[in-house]
Amino acid sequence: MTVFTIAGKELRSYFTSPLAYVVTAGFLVITGIFFALSVVLTNQASLRFALDNFRVIFLFITPLITMRLLAEEQATGTIELVLTSPVRDWEVVLGKFLGALGLLCVMLALTLYYPFLLFVYGKPDPGPIISGYLGLVLLGAGFIAIGLLTSALTKNQIVAAVLAFAILLVFWLAAPIGDVFQGTLRDILRYVSALDHYNDFSRGVIDTKDIVYYLSLAAAALFATVQVVGARRWI
Amino acid sequence: MIDVQNLTKYYADHIAIENLTFHVAKGEILGFLGPNGAGKSTTMRILTGFIPPSAGTAAIDGFDVMKNSLEARRRVGYLPETTPLYTDLTVRSYLRYMATLRGVPRKNLKSRVDDVMTKCRVEDVANTIIGKLSKGYRQRVGLAQALVHDPPVLILDEPTAGLDPRQNNETRRLIRSLAGDHTIILSSHILPEVSQTCQRVVIINEGRLVAEDTPEGLTNRLRSSDRLLVHVRGPVDEVAGLLGAMPNVLAVIPDQAEAGRFLVDTAPDSDPREEIAAEIVRRGWGLRELRPVGMSLEEIFLKLTTEEAPLEAAEAAA
Ligand SMILES: Nc1ncnc2c1ncn2[C@@H]1O[C@H](COP(=O)(O)OP(=O)(O)O)[C@@H](O)[C@H]1O
Ligand SMILES: [Mg+2]
Numbered sequence: 001m002t003v004f005t006i007a008g009k010e011l012r013s014y015f016t017s018p019l020a021y022v023v024t025a026g027f028l029v030i031t032g033i034f035f036a037l038s039v040v041l042t043n044q045a046s047l048r049f050a051l052d053n054f055r056v057i058f059l060f061i062t063p064l065i066t067m068r069l070l071a072e073e074q075a076t077g078t079i080e081l082v083l084t085s086p087v088r089d090w091e092v093v094l095g096k097f098l099g100a101l102g103l104l105c106v107m108l109a110l111t112l113y114y115p116f117l118l119f120v121y122g123k124p125d126p127g128p129i130i131s132g133y134l135g136l137v138l139l140g141a142g143f144i145a146i147g148l149l150t151s152a153l154t155k156n157q158i159v160a161a162v163l164a165f166a167i168l169l170v171f172w173l174a175a176p177i178g179d180v181f182q183g184t185l186r187d188i189l190r191y192v193s194a195l196d197h198y199n200d201f202s203r204g205v206i207d208t209k210d211i212v213y214y215l216s217l218a219a220a221a222l223f224a225t226v227q228v229v230g231a232r233r234w235i
Numbered sequence: 236m237i238d239v240q241n242l243t244k245y246y247a248d249h250i251a252i253e254n255l256t257f258h259v260a261k262g263e264i265l266g267f268l269g270p271n272g273a274g275k276s277t278t279m280r281i282l283t284g285f286i287p288p289s290a291g292t293a294a295i296d297g298f299d300v301m302k303n304s305l306e307a308r309r310r311v312g313y314l315p316e317t318t319p320l321y322t323d324l325t326v327r328s329y330l331r332y333m334a335t336l337r338g339v340p341r342k343n344l345k346s347r348v349d350d351v352m353t354k355c356r357v358e359d360v361a362n363t364i365i366g367k368l369s370k371g372y373r374q375r376v377g378l379a380q381a382l383v384h385d386p387p388v389l390i391l392d393e394p395t396a397g398l399d400p401r402q403n404n405e406t407r408r409l410i411r412s413l414a415g416d417h418t419i420i421l422s423s424h425i426l427p428e429v430s431q432t433c434q435r436v437v438i439i440n441e442g443r444l445v446a447e448d449t450p451e452g453l454t455n456r457l458r459s460s461d462r463l464l465v466h467v468r469g470p471v472d473e474v475a476g477l478l479g480a481m482p483n484v485l486a487v488i489p490d491q492a493e494a495g496r497f498l499v500d501t502a503p504d505s506d507p508r509e510e511i512a513a514e515i516v517r518r519g520w521g522l523r524e525l526r527p528v529g530m531s532l533e534e535i536f537l538k539l540t541t542e543e544a545p546l547e548a549a550e551a552a553a
Binding site: 002005006009012013016017076077078079081082083084085086087088135 | 280283284285305306308309311315317319320321322323326328332333337338380381444498
């Protein structure tokens with residue numbers, strides 16, 4: 001209940017902040033370009049090329065969405081009001097996470113006119129489109145949880161964003177770096193890579209191991225965030 | 236209603252409060268007085284469950300702030316020192332949000348929010364974005380959020396800091412009107428503020444409790460560790476030497492403005508005026524003035540918080 005109150009407040013705050021509009025506008029422009037390119041270049045009624053590239057855009061925009069979540073409250077001191085209310089730490093963290101995920105879902109929903117156009121003018125395979133969007137939501141959830149964690153670590157929103165971007169980059173590049181090595185290390189790095197787990201979704205395959213990967217990534221980051229929020233209280 | 240028992244807090248190896256013990260009865264307004272850095276905010280943050288104590292206990296209405304944190308927090312309305320507000324929300328939506336976080340049921344939300352907006356006189360800015368409000372209004376919105384869930388205990392950290400005298404008066408009046416229904420701790424580093432608002436005062440300095448009394452009691456208690464004004468026509472150094480050597484004289488402070496005038500602190504209830512007069516007359520100096528001077532509350536405060544030894548003497552005698 002409190003979780004949804006907090007989530008709702010965060011989501012509403014986004015719609016009063018210029019940054020969220022700028023990020024959303026930028027997202028729509030860039031995804032629009034990818035959509036146009038994917039139709040022109042592949043000459044197919046498929047979103048695969050576009051959705052694959054949405055992931056890269058997520059890498060840049062999720063830190064911008066998440067940076068203020070806890071850093072701003074720590075800078076202005078409102079965190080003191082929240083944490084002295086009869087609310088558990090995890091409720092605050094989960095609420096903020098869901099608020100940011102809500103914004104990401106709104107942004108994704110705004111791109112649904114691309115598949116709509118495809119269905120109007122062609123006969124696309126709905127499978128990869130549905131799984132592609134599902135994969136993006138899961139990937140976004142993982143990224144947002146990481147951004148929330150870095151936002152808990154500092155009062156400075158820029159620091160939070162840069163740190164989140166750096167961590168996401170590591171998750172992103174784990175696979176190519178892994179290819180340099182061999183054997184177990186390579187397998188581990190490949191498994192960790194947030195990139196590779198999207199490939200199945202992109203092909204239209206919904207595999208539990210990919211879902212588990214993204215959900216555990218989000219859960220681990222959220223758990224760490226709760227610890228960080230709690231640790232401030234016990235220092 | 237509020238029980239603080241041997242509360243101690245270290246920040247790393249720096250001690251912020253040490254062995255604080257005090258109690259606040261139901262419906263009472265307690266002034267929590269001390270200079271900057273005395274440990275007021277630290278104590279309040281512990282009472283509100285924001286930070287843990289290093290040792291000792293604190294309880295709100297019988298609920299330990301550590302072991303039963305949620306129950307304790309449910310009963311507290313808190314205005315932090317910096318009056319943190321969500322500047323992008325309107326006053327009404329801010330108060331609704333805070334009320335929900337504090338567990339006000341949905342069906343009571345509107346009436347609770349309207350009620351505190353009236354009480355704190357912010358109805359006229361109900362739909363204004365908080366970021367656009369003046370300092371005085373922000374402070375009242377801060378008070379409104381502390382009151383919105385009608386908590387039995389209010390913890391207000393320097394609620395009048397930075398206000399102009401008129402706003403200051405209004406805020407004080409508002410706080411006084413809340414006593415009885417609420418148990419209140421109010422901190423300040425300005426004495427008149429506390430003495431006008433509170434029924435009882437706890438004074439802390441460098442993390443330690445140095446006095447606890449009613450504002451009147453404090454005045455009386457310290458007046459009894461008397462201070463005399465002595466004005467003598469005679470050799471200044473010799474006069475000072477004589478005064479300092481008299482029994483029951485604790486300190487002799489020469490008046491910088493006029494040679495021959497001294498402020499003489501004497502042991503409580505000793506009243507050595509006659510002996511002083513006799514000695515001065517015996518030496519053939521001119522005794523122009525000899526009278527007790529009461530200390531203003533400000534002076535008491537200065538004394539309490541800047542000098543430890545005389546105070547301990549006063550405490551021992553009291
Ligand atoms: N977060 C903190 N970390 C380290 N030291 C602190 C912290 N907060 C307060 N202090 C120190 O603890 C002491 C008491 O501070 P505080 O409780 O804020 O006093 P007051 O509110 O009476 O001005 C001061 O010496 C202050 O520097
Ligand atoms: Mg303070």
